[in-house]
Amino acid sequence: MDNLNRPLIDFLKPRNHLGTLMVSDGVTMFDDAVTDELHEISRKLQPSVLRSLRISNALQITLELERVLHLFSREVSAYVPHESLVYENPDADIYMEFGDKAANSCQYELVVADNNIGSIMITRHQPFDECAIKEFETLLCSLIYPLLNSLLFRDAVESAHRDPLTKTLNRSAMLTYVTREIDLAKRQNSPLSLLLIDLDNFKSVNDSYGHSVGDTVIQHISHRFLSCIRKSDLLFRYGGDEFTVLMSSTEIQQAVIVVKRILRSVREPVSASGPGRFNLTASVGVAALCPEDNYAGLVKRADGAMYRAKTGGGDSFQIAGS
Numbered sequence: 001m002d003n004l005n006r007p008l009i010d011f012l013k014p015r016n017h018l019g020t021l022m023v024s025d026g027v028t029m030f031d032d033a034v035t036d037e038l039h040e041i042s043r044k045l046q047p048s049v050l051r052s053l054r055i056s057n058a059l060q061i062t063l064e065l066e067r068v069l070h071l072f073s074r075e076v077s078a079y080v081p082h083e084s085l086v087y088e089n090p091d092a093d094i095y096m097e098f099g100d101k102a103a104n105s106c107q108y109e110l111v112v113a114d115n116n117i118g119s120i121m122i123t124r125h126q127p128f129d130e131c132a133i134k135e136f137e138t139l140l141c142s143l144i145y146p147l148l149n150s151l152l153f154r155d156a157v158e159s160a161h162r163d164p165l166t167k168t169l170n171r172s173a174m175l176t177y178v179t180r181e182i183d184l185a186k187r188q189n190s191p192l193s194l195l196l197i198d199l200d201n202f203k204s205v206n207d208s209y210g211h212s213v214g215d216t217v218i219q220h221i222s223h224r225f226l227s228c229i230r231k232s233d234l235l236f237r238y239g240g241d242e243f244t245v246l247m248s249s250t251e252i253q254q255a256v257i258v259v260k261r262i263l264r265s266v267r268e269p270v271s272a273s274g275p276g277r278f279n280l281t282a283s284v285g286v287a288a289l290c291p292e293d294n295y296a297g298l299v300k301r302a303d304g305a306m307y308r309a310k311t312g313g314g315d316s317f318q319i320a321g322s
Contacts (some may be wrong), residue, residue: 049138055196056142060179063153066096073098073122080136082122089118094150104128106136108256112144117151141296163237165215167223174236179295182271183247192289193255196302197225200281200314202241209272210220216272219282252288252319257316259284267315274308279319281315283307290322 003302023116043187057074059068073085106128107121120143122136161173168179180193185192199221206214218241225243234246245262247255262284269277283308287298301320 001065010254015283043148052139052142055139056116056146058143059146064149065094065147065150065154068143068146068150070185072146076122076136076139080122080132082124084123086112086121086123087227088121089151092118092154094118099123108137109141110144110147112148117144117147150227164173165180166219166237168222168226168243169234169236171238172234174238174246175295177234177236178246178298181246182289182295182298184279184295185248185289186291190249191251193247193250193252193261194287194298194302195247195255195259196238196285196287196290196299196306197245198283198310199266200283202280205278213272217270217280219270219276220270221266224268228261228265233258246298252286255286255288255315256317259286263315263317283310283314284317285309285320286317288322 029142030104056173058075059071062068062071069085069087072080076082076137082099083102084097086098086101088094102123102125104125104127104309105121105123107119109119110117120140128136160298161172161176181192184190193251202214202217205217222235222237224242224243229235229245229247232248233250236246236292238244245258247258254317263282266280266282283306285302285304287302289298290301305318305320309316312318
C-alpha cells in the first residue's frame with residue numbers, strides 16, 4: 001500500500017508584470033510586445049504547466065464547490081488516472097468524496113498564505129510513481145484559486161442563510177431547503193414532517209425586560225431545540241419567537257417523539273442576566289407531507305395546527321389534518 005502525504009505550502013506567488021492590458025469592444029488584448037512575450041513563455045512552459053493552466057480555465061465556469069472538485073477530478077484523471085478524490089475541510093465541516101476509494105493514496109494539505117483550506121487525496125489501485133506524483137502536484141496548482149473562490153462563495157451563501165442572533169438557518173434558507181426536500185420526498189416516495197414552534201406569551205418578556213434580554217432567551221431556547229433534534233433535522237428561525245424543524249424521511253409518529261422532547265426542554269427555566277430565570281412554554285404544530293403539498297401548503301397546515309395548540313392553552317402540540 002502506497003500512502004503519500006505531502007504538504008503544499010503557500011500557493012501565493014508574486015506575479016511578474018507583463019505589460020499593458022487593453023480592452024476593446026469587450027475583447028481583452030495585450031500589446032504586441034506582451035503578446036510576443038506570452039508566446040515565448042508559452043513555448044518554454046512544460047506541457048504539465050500548460051495542462052494546469054487549461055484545467056484552471058475549465059474550473060472557472062462554476063462557484064459551486066462540489067462542481068469544482070468534480071470537474072478537477074475529471075480533468076486530472078486524463079493525466080493522473082485515479083479511482084477517487086476526497087476533499088476534507090474540518091474547519092468548514094466539509095467532506096466530499098468522488099468515486100470509490102482504492103488502496104494506494106496520495107494526500108496533500110492545502111495551505112495558502114498560512115491559511116489551511118483543507119486537504120485533498122486521490123486514490124488508485126496501482127502505486128503512485130514519482131512521475132505521477134510530480135504531475136499531480138503541478139496540476140493541483142490549478143485547483144487552488146477556484147477552490148478559494150468556491151469556499152468564499154459558500155461562506156457568503158451560508159451567511160445569507162443564517163440568522164445572525166441564533167446562528168440557525170433563517171426563513172430565506174427555509175424556502176430553499178423545504179422546497180428541495182419536498183421534491184426529493186415525492187420523487188423517492190419517502191415521508192417528511194415539518195414542525196412549527198411558537199413560544200407562548202414571549203412578547204411579555206420583551207415588553208417587561210427589553211429586547212436585549214429577549215434576545216438572550218431566544219439564543220438559549222434555540223440551543224435547546226438543537227439539542228432535541230437529530231443531526232439530520234434542520235432548524236430554522238421562522239420569525240421573532242417562531243422556529244421550524246424540517247425532518248426528512250420522518251413519519252408523523254417519529255416527529256411527535258421529537259416534539260415532546262422540545263416541549264419538555266422549553267419548560268426548563270431559562271436564565272438571563274438581570275431578571276434572573278424565566279419559565280416558558282411553547283405551542284407546536286406538526287404536519288406530515290401530503291401528495292398535494294407544496295412549500296406554502298405544508299407550512300400553512302403546520303401553522304394551522306400550531307394555532308390550534310396555542311388557542312387551546314399552549315404548552316402542547318397538534319397534528320395537522322391531511
